[in-house]
Amino acid sequence: MQTFSTGMSNTTRWTGMLALLVCIVAIVVMAGRVTDTVAVPLAGLLLVILSITFALSPLRYEIHGHELVVRRQVGRTTADLRGASVSRDDGAFRGLVRVFGNGGFFAFHGVFYSRRLGFVRVYARNRDHGVVVTLRNGKTWVLSPDEPDRMVAAMRAAAAS
Template identity: 55%
Template sequence: MKTFATSMSNSVRWIGISTVMIVLAAIAIVMSRDAPATLGVPLAGILTLALALAYAISPLRYEMGGGRLVIRRQVGRSTVELRGAIIREDKDAFKGLVRVFGNGGFFAFDGLFYSRQLGMVKVAARHRDHGVVIQPPSGRKVIVSPDDPQAFVAAAVAEGAVLSN
């Protein structure tokens, strides 16, 4: 099994740090006010849960083997069939993406997005400069962001994917 790293871009890192600071400040304000416990404690819990969930589903690395791509997350994984998939490196894959449902920069770009160029796509990325688009034989297009896109595409072709121009 081949493993490919995906590191956080500076923008993702700063969005994450800023969001954590804002959420912590909001929790401190809510808990320090004279708000009734029926409001303050549940709100703090919801904000903390949102932070933990966003981090837990963010992609950690990509693994290839047996004709499949496994997107390892902090908690869990997703699998994409590579045999017969069409794959290409696309530096502009993230341009014009609009989030439909998911995370748009807090620890990662993850979820369902739309673009005029690609249509509806699933995204599991931590860096917008290293886009690779995968069209599985069945299912929705996927955008990933390995640190070494050329090696990633070459490995995917070796696993049965078809290179697209």
């Protein structure tokens, strides 16, 4: 098994902290309005959204034989690398539009669209090191390991086996 870290970029870190601060301020303001029947459910919804986005954010990537595993804070996602096309692409994050997912609150994950890549699944914490993986089934993933060249070489070896 090979493990590849994915560090959080400063932009992602500050976006997450700013969003967290906004959520805390919103909850405090709503908690001060005890008579408002919407305040408590809305504060609860903000906490649920915060928890889900943190839980789904990628932690690291692992290669087990021919399988790529994206470890999350809670759970994991796997893909078979046999027959996959893997390439480093520093411009992979340019022009991505979020369709459904998280676009910067602790990470970038979910379904995104770009004119160049089409619909992609993104599992990243840093937009500086793009790695594009096109699986045998036609699905495309965009990852961001801290050592992209080393991970590309490991994934190509796993895809060839």
